Amino acid sequence: MSQNAIKLGVVMDPISDLAYKKDTTLALLWAAKAKGWTLYYLEQEDLYLYEGRAMGSVRALEVHQDASHWFDLGEREAMPLAELDVILMRKDPPVDEHFLNAVHLLGFAEREGTLVVNPTRALLECNEKLFAQQFAHCIPATVVSCNAAVLRAFQAEHGDTIFKPLDGMGGSGIFHIGPDGRNLGSVIEQLTERGQRQIMAQRYLPEIKEGDTRILLVDGEPIPFGLARIPSAGETRGNLAAGGRGVSRALTDRDYWLVEQVKPMIREKGLMFVGLDVIGDSITEINVTSPTCVREIDDQRGTDIAGKLMAAIESRLG
Known part of the structure; x- marks a missing residue:
């Protein structure tokens, strides 16, 4: 060598x-x-x-x-x-x-x-659930709170609601509460640790049935194929770790539009490898810690996403 x-x-x-x-x-x-x-x-x-x-x-x-x-x-x-x-x-x-x-x-x-x-500064600044909130025109209706009254009011306004912790991954700790609000109190109590911990509530997106699509960006540029994580029967979570099925699909015009909205900030923060999670027309998360789905997309599309990232790193090292 x-x-x-x-x-x-x-x-x-x-x-x-x-x-x-x-x-x-x-x-x-x-x-x-x-x-x-x-x-x-x-x-x-x-x-x-x-x-x-x-x-x-x-x-x-x-x-x-x-x-x-x-x-x-x-x-x-x-x-x-x-x-x-x-x-x-x-x-x-x-x-x-x-x-x-x-x-x-x-x-x-x-x-x-x-x-x-x-970069470390970006890892410290960009909570994967909260980072997307800077792009309010790209996300579903959302509230972040540890206050039960605020969370209950949001669910009453929107009916079908997803509740999730701010630091989870792989679909862990995600709850879907229907319009009847059944089990809402216990979900809020558990996730907020009785009002001590901020959590996120988001309007449920029925398009999840077609999949939660991971779009990978290498040095700010999107890979032209995403991975739709399609929930198994009876599930509202598409995460592969929660039993979802991964099907690669070409990015749509809307996907490219969403990428263009976030690209300037991703570039500004020096983020080299990012995963957008998109359901329907909306970004739900921006993953910066350890984005995944490379292998599934490569296997189905013949891409070389890791090779692209190494080339970008080599270029950055100059």
């Missing part, structure tokens, strides 16, 4: 636990390997700060396209993170205290010149 090979670190959930057939982080690592880059593996707990420098207890990583043996890890070594050219922050939500502390530590490496994807 070239002495000048780009050094890429990845902060992720345990690699032994990932779903080999569909994991996006694995696709990103394969694409980096294809470019001859040197890979280093970190879990969130391997990050630390020593005398003001971001450090990592890193392990050299080899990845393979083999369902029975997809990685090899080297021995641990202490490394200043600034020795890495780029770090992919791919730890899945929840965006809790541990996640935010890890992002702060990565910020120290960033200030020494390491490229973090996505």
